[in-house]
Amino acid sequence: MKPPPFEYVRASTLKEAISTLSHNEDARILAGGQSLMAMMNLRYIFPSILVDINELHELAGISVSPERVRIGAMTRQRAIETSQTLAEVAPIFAEAVHLVGHRQTRNRGTIGGSLCHLDPAAELPTLALLYDCTIEATGPNGPRRIAVADFITGYMTPGIAPDEIVTAVEFGPWKPGHGYGFHEFARRHGDFAIASAAVLIERAADRTIERVAICMGGVGSVPQRHVSGEAALIGTKGDVAAVALAVERCAQLDYVADFHGGEEYRLSVARTMLRRSLADALDETRSGKAAA
Amino acid sequence: MQEITLLVNNRPYSGTVEARTTLADFLRHSLGLKGTHLGCEHGVCGACTVIVDGASVRGCLMLAVQAEGAIVETVEGLAAEDGTLHLLQEAFSREHGLQCGFCTPGMLMTLIELLRETPSPTEMEVREAISGNLCRCTGYQSIVRAVLSVTGRPGGAPGDL
Incomplete structure (x- = not known):
């Protein structure tokens, strides 16, 4: 489909773009347009004014x-x-x-x-x-x-x-040589993830995990920090038991069921993605390479 | 209505467009360049892929007014003036890289961008490049074969693409 008519403003300054937004309740910003244009073509949304900021x-x-x-x-x-x-x-x-x-x-x-x-x-x-x-x-x-x-x-x-x-x-960047991992599962290449897991890890000289961040995407209505999973790893050396506990605690996150499957299914996929991302983040040969 | 001037396949064009006209519709309806196809019109199928200022884009997710001053390349610009097919088009023909031809313009423009940047891609790189282009006829195998048959060849050098 095609979008319904709208007014188009190519902003040449940030001030102009903001002022157009201030004076038009129904205006939307056009950045890359890769979601907005699709939604407009499908007529899910129909703003009366588009403020294009691509020239900024x-x-x-x-x-x-x-x-x-x-x-x-x-x-x-x-x-x-x-x-x-x-x-x-x-x-x-x-x-x-x-x-x-x-x-x-x-x-x-x-x-x-x-x-x-x-x-x-x-x-x-x-x-x-x-x-x-x-x-x-x-x-x-x-x-x-x-x-x-x-x-x-x-x-x-x-x-x-x-x-x-x-x-x-x-x-703020993490310290050089930090571990990292990102895995997601989608039904098709480039499709939205059913679950994704992002992990960052910093270790002390004796390899103890000093700092860790885990964020899970796709499973709930918003991306979520896996705080109890982070707690399971901090102070450990990323041993099997600590990883298992962090993965187990994925059950504490919020899950949304949809046509891909129920909450149990998403939890199962989330656990697998977290296990993979942790394996990457804990792999010191990999993080060493990143520091070089 | 908005005035736009742009370069399409090295030819200057000017026109008046409605703000809501997508770049793909402008190419097809205002310029009569119907080689660019429209499938889903929401950025999934890749049939409308064209190259704008050197980068492949979905022609259905960009407005024609946004192409003001841009250099646009479409499938019509690939063959020589005398009709001699581009190396990659010839390979598609030879290796049966198309049947109905609906996805072909988008496939070609996506792959032109890939080959300019990576003249000798691996099979994985080719498959990944066309992951955003749906084809319901060939099953991709012959498309991949067509691309691999021209990679790294002198004629496949970036200057020729």
């Missing part, structure tokens, strides 16, 4: 400093997937973003768009929660910083005002 090139780009990684909202998923500088400090991004849609959609799709669409099965919101990212949103009163936990307010509902635009995502 200042919103695209990745910058890395020892304390902070900053990814502009209009950075294409393909640029994130192939960024050498990002791969050096946060190799999980390339691994996970490679699974986002297909090459053609990654060429257009953006990190800001994916975060605002907030599909629970999407890879980028899962990574954002994994890294405890700070989301920068800019409105009529300038930019403000939102903790990702406050940004994810519910199913496909980002915590920003109608006249705010997500302008960047920031996070």
